[in-house]
Amino acid sequence: MSLAHHHPHTPPVLWDAHHQASGKITESSSEFFCNHSYVSLSDMCIATAISLLMILICAMATYGAYKQHAAWIIPFFCYQIFDFALNTLVAISVLVYPSTIQDYLRQLPSNFPYKEEIMSVNPTCLVVIILLFISIILAFKGYLISCVWNCYRYINGRNNSEVLVYITTNDTAVLLPPYDDPANGAAKDPPPPYVSA
Numbered sequence: 001m002s003l004a005h006h007h008p009h010t011p012p013v014l015w016d017a018h019h020q021a022s023g024k025i026t027e028s029s030s031e032f033f034c035n036h037s038y039v040s041l042s043d044m045c046i047a048t049a050i051s052l053l054m055i056l057i058c059a060m061a062t063y064g065a066y067k068q069h070a071a072w073i074i075p076f077f078c079y080q081i082f083d084f085a086l087n088t089l090v091a092i093s094v095l096v097y098p099s100t101i102q103d104y105l106r107q108l109p110s111n112f113p114y115k116e117e118i119m120s121v122n123p124t125c126l127v128v129i130i131l132l133f134i135s136i137i138l139a140f141k142g143y144l145i146s147c148v149w150n151c152y153r154y155i156n157g158r159n160n161s162e163v164l165v166y167i168t169t170n171d172t173a174v175l176l177p178p179y180d181d182p183a184n185g186a187a188k189d190p191p192p193p194y195v196s197a
Contacts, residue, residue: 057076
């Protein structure tokens, strides 16, 4: 049997060897898809493009942090926010439609590891475990978002030479000039000449 040419949006079909002369086509069985992983060319191109884009965004963030360019970090930060929002939607969908977990498990191939054990778990307990797992992932992603945001703010503040530092004491606030101003002021006003007595 050989795979027939087909439209990308229709399922592939197999040419039956004895029906080739008559031109009849038989639909492929579900066992074919369980035992063989089938990925279309368009799916492969999209996955490759997304992977290359992610590599570019991560490289931009790394370069921006290394060279102290805050604007290069923004695309990675936006990706993190988008990813966090998608994971939040997954958590909400699991909470609102808990039966989708069982449907998803039924669609898994029969040779999927621990499928039967997972299917035998109480559905309510399974939802709680999955929500706990997603919550841990969301907390970690939130921490990483705060790390990137703090890095962006640090680089932005460091590149801004007009930043003034405030030192607060118990009753007063003292405004310190930037580092360059005292050095320039000292160079402009030389000390008085030394006169011996």
